[in-house]
Amino acid sequence: MAATEVQEKPQIVALISGGGSNLQAIIEHIANGIIDAEISLVISNNPAAKGLERAAAVGIPTAVVDHTEYDSRESFERELKRHIDAAQPQLVVLAGFMRILTPDFTNHYAGRMLNIHPSLLPEFKGVNTHARAIAANASQHGASVHFVTSELDGGPLVIQAIVDINQDDTAAGLAGRVLQQEHIIYPIAVKWFCEGRLSLDGNLVRLDKQPLPIQGIAHRVTS
Numbered sequence: 551m552a553a554t555e556v557q558e559k560p561q562i563v564a565l566i567s568g569g570g571s572n573l574q575a576i577i578e579h580i581a582n583g584i585i586d587a588e589i590s591l592v593i594s595n596n597p598a599a600k601g602l603e604r605a606a607a608v609g610i611p612t613a614v615v616d617h618t619e620y621d622s623r624e625s626f627e628r629e630l631k632r633h634i635d636a637a638q639p640q641l642v643v644l645a646g647f648m649r650i651l652t653p654d655f656t657n658h659y660a661g662r663m664l665n666i667h668p669s670l671l672p673e674f675k676g677v678n679t680h681a682r683a684i685a686a687n688a689s690q691h692g693a694s695v696h697f698v699t700s701e702l703d704g705g706p707l708v709i710q711a712i713v714d715i716n717q718d719d720t721a722a723g724l725a726g727r728v729l730q731q732e733h734i735i736y737p738i739a740v741k742w743f744c745e746g747r748l749s750l751d752g753n754l755v756r757l758d759k760q761p762l763p764i765q766g767i768a769h770r771v772t773s
């Protein structure tokens with residue numbers, strides 16, 4: 551690299567739909583120097599998402615692509631893609647983004663889009679995961695970070711936080727404990743990616759070139 555060249559930090563675009571607490575965790579890890587990257591844009595499909603305020607409060611540019619204003623998933627995604635690609639990010643982070651994405655879209659970002667889902671995937675894909683885990687009498691629940699593929703909540707796993715379910719757990723109580731762990735594991739995965747340590751090789755996730763086990767790295771919470 552020539553002496554005058556400036557090495558740019560990895561750029562991240564985050565997609566949100568709601569509270570944005572996972573976004574906030576990533577923002578804080580960047581602010582504290584733990585993740586060496588820059589969030590160049592936060593996009594929400596929901597104009598009322600609190601996460602937009604969180605981003606604006608720290609000077610991150612925001613955009614709203616309101617899915618209700620588009621007559622098809624494809625036209626919504628075309629606009630989403632236009633915003634994302636203009637920012638030329640190394641990584642796209644889905645942080646509570648609650649829209650189903652078409653294979654065209656997910657293929658376009660193959661190997662550079664991460665999602666966090668509140669369950670121990672492949673268990674409990676979709677919504678209401680905490681209530682479903684309790685109803686199923688599961689002893690453990692948690693959250694998973696995975697690369698996004700065309701299969702909904704089905705991409706290769708990077709890291710999982712494993713949380714014990716207590717006998718008297720409510721869905722809300724369990725969701726709160728899982729969310730706390732989300733705020734730990736998502737920044738870890740983002741950090742690995744931004745350091746060039748994490749990659750997707752076909753269906754295999756590699757960390758420091760080594761293939762990860764199928765369930766990713768386990769982060770066990772002791773209660």
Ligand code: GAR
Nearest residue numbers: 568569570571572645646666667668
């Ligand atoms: C988080 O629990 C995240 O795992 C979940 O939405 C919540 C967003 O919270 N995502 C999904 O369910 C995606 N399938 P946040 O907006 O406070 O980060």
